[in-house]
Amino acid sequence: MRSHGQAAWELLLPAVAAPARRRGRALQEALREAVRSGRLAAGTRLPSTRALAADLGVSRGLVTEAYEQLTAEGYLRSDRGAGTWVGDAARGRLGGTPARGAVQDPGGGTRAEGALAALAPGPGTGTGTGTGTGTHAREAVVRDPAPGTHARRAGAPAVRVDFRPGTPDLSLFPRAAWSAAQRAVLARLPHPALGYPDPRGLPELRLALAGMLTRRRGVVADPERLVVCSGVAQASTLLGYVLRARGLDAVGVEDPGSPEHGRLFASTGLDTVWLPIDEEGLRPEPLAASGVRAVVVTPSHQFPSGISWSAERRAALLDWARAVDGHVLEDDYDGDFRYDRAPVGALQGLDPERVVYAGSVSKSLAPGLRLGWMLVPKKLLAEVVERKRTMDLGNPVLDQAVLAEFVTRGAYDRQLRRCQRAYRERRDALLSALAEHLPGTAVSGIAAGLHVIARVPGRYGPPERFLARSAEAGVALRPLEEYGTARPGDGEVRLVIGYAHLAPPVLTAGIRRVAEAVGRG
């Protein structure tokens, strides 16, 4: 190893000692962790990509990619041509836990994850093998606010093609593998595991999820802060009750956003305040003026607009949260179903003491499993766990054990890759069909997730007529206006189109059917 002057960069060396195929990811994790831990202080100017690449002995492209990724996530800031600095968004320290990024074994031990290994004190340390770091493409964490439940409302005419968003392709559920894992679990689970559960969830599942989420989503995941719950819906309700008991009376929600968030919080006694989203994320001024001290957001892939929040807006949201002593619920409903690049890491990684992170298997496996997770700031943890206990004493044990088996043995990663291939293909099919049958339609949002926003030109008819004709033709469509306070604009038809549950020929036939029904404009 070569010696050089900046100790912080030296800490990156073990990371780039990883095998070539995982070197890029390891470098990103080590940098992220260095920022979180304060080893790279806010305002520190980073070396040029060329200089750091030379120092570390890696390709310049790897360093450029790492800077870009961490800038997108809000850990770094850059100015075109003027260099890259460490930002001040990250507050990664877990109060009271021994090591950031360390995965606490509920059995008492601590096992080193990749990022921790990379930053273990002292140069040349080789304690970490990097086994926790990602060898897989990032794919999916999932969602279940109830857009999915809308899809089951009976419409008046028979629905032949249902483009309403919220449902994954249920035929992708790995029935044989699930059944086999269940058999294996029932053969090995000790009897006491069938008793009254730990309300936080099965220890082996919390450990497996913490590793998986650290690797895939860039979160700070301590299994002791992870609570297994019945999906993002229950995470919202649990947090709602806790915040209500702490005296809050309202929560901010994204506009446009999922109306389900508002319904869930209302059940806990909290009003919701719509807060406007623009093309970068939540606008800071209305947020500051709203007076709320908690918000629920979807920064990785905003629902339904489809944008990914900018680094500035991520940082601004956390600044706000710190200023008002507030909290953020990050609904990471489809956080790594991204098709064009590695997904942006979760907001929670920037400040695990302000952000409650929630996800589920509803998009990757099945909503019917009612199985999800939340990462909870230390000061809210006991209250969330006690709410979970009085709500249901804890999630059912067998599905938890099966999911732990799935995650641990790589079957969950395989399932995510399978879903991602299917959904990417369907997104492409939808875009082709729109281009062919409804030319002029603009699709916005990043290449990610299970839905798109489509803006159909006004020449296809006013929105009311467009939707009515489509419905008569047996095609269920949901206009963007149902997701917030926006009113129909300049005559164009704005649609939230879910594509994940529809095979490509069905997608194509559905769009063709719409085009025939509304006329060629």
Place this chain on the structure above:
Amino acid sequence: MRSHGQAAWELLLPAVAAPARRRGRALQEALREAVRSGRLAAGTRLPSTRALAADLGVSRGLVTEAYEQLTAEGYLRSDRGAGTWVGDAARGRLGGTPARGAVQDPGGGTRAEGALAALAPGPGTGTGTGTGTGTHAREAVVRDPAPGTHARRAGAPAVRVDFRPGTPDLSLFPRAAWSAAQRAVLARLPHPALGYPDPRGLPELRLALAGMLTRRRGVVADPERLVVCSGVAQASTLLGYVLRARGLDAVGVEDPGSPEHGRLFASTGLDTVWLPIDEEGLRPEPLAASGVRAVVVTPSHQFPSGISWSAERRAALLDWARAVDGHVLEDDYDGDFRYDRAPVGALQGLDPERVVYAGSVSKSLAPGLRLGWMLVPKKLLAEVVERKRTMDLGNPVLDQAVLAEFVTRGAYDRQLRRCQRAYRERRDALLSALAEHLPGTAVSGIAAGLHVIARVPGRYGPPERFLARSAEAGVALRPLEEYGTARPGDGEVRLVIGYAHLAPPVLTAGIRRVAEAVGRG
């Protein structure tokens, strides 16, 4: 068929046409239903057992048994030597549903259950085959208020024998059968069943449970009023939130009783008021004076005292509920683990519009499944279902489908018989061990359930010393005083002893160890 004067008795004829082995049960169900429906009006004097037996052409013992059973349940009243009348406790009509006792098929159809068939209008009707009536001995509906969770608190000395109640024998969980049923379910379940669930539960499970509960527990079970939930704990929380939203601020609980009820209601914003239990059940005067308008009770096998409420107290409770426009939560935690006779039918059967009935598989299968049910009065139904929806969107689907398979194919009945055999044997072993090693100890309560109340004579030492010595010897015991407001009495040691989770040799060794530790008195 012979003709006779009283049409109501004629309605019993189809029931007694059942095969001999199920004739007694069919007669009881038909009589119960006749009272519920008003066909046998309150105050009607019943024929003598001899006369009715002759009229129906059945043995007199069958009629006597039916009268006794229904008297114990509160449907009939009798006066020694002076005859038997129809009581006024029952209000069995389900508002707005077409037929009492009819099991509504969520698919739209109605299938006749035994009791309905027996009372179908017109003499000699043969529409019912009686397939819904019980061919199995009554065994179990189960429980999970968290006495079970206490059992996991770490005691200071190592616990070798843990007599604290609340946990069933987890080794009795039918792993192979569950695994096979899961495989069968995954092979046949249609894809949409894996989507966002019906918050009330899987229709096939609600149908199966309604039939099972009608047959085993004498409840009025309309699948449309049945809500699948995460056990009795969640049933309590759901009802608590609903009652709180309706303006209630307190719920009455039995004293002695499970402290968990109070904790669950407290989480919903409701205070609890202890209401004294005597040897017949809840005392009416303190109840009336308390000002509460809701109570939670365990009338089939009062927890922890072990009594079965008298018919008079059942009727008095319902009279109170009607007078104050109140509600009763019936926690049927171990309602048909009865070892000496058929269990007393559930209170809910007497007035399904006042009583919320709740049970679970926690004692019959495993608490870790977090799977139970509640039968909800019509006017509370929509509110309970909406609370269930916002709490978790509904129970996980796969375990529900497996339980439906279990109930439908008779595996659940087999499991109940298996548990009942084991628990009865353990109860006998415990009683023998107490008689041998702590002679003079009195055991109270009916021969039922998973625990007993033991009163150890004062000569074995004052309670504090007795418990301390036992703990030092590695035996965990729970005194009755922990379950209510009662203070230790005249020096005797009052214990709530759970025996279901301990094999007979362990039970015996545990009691012997206590005896050795405390001395022979």
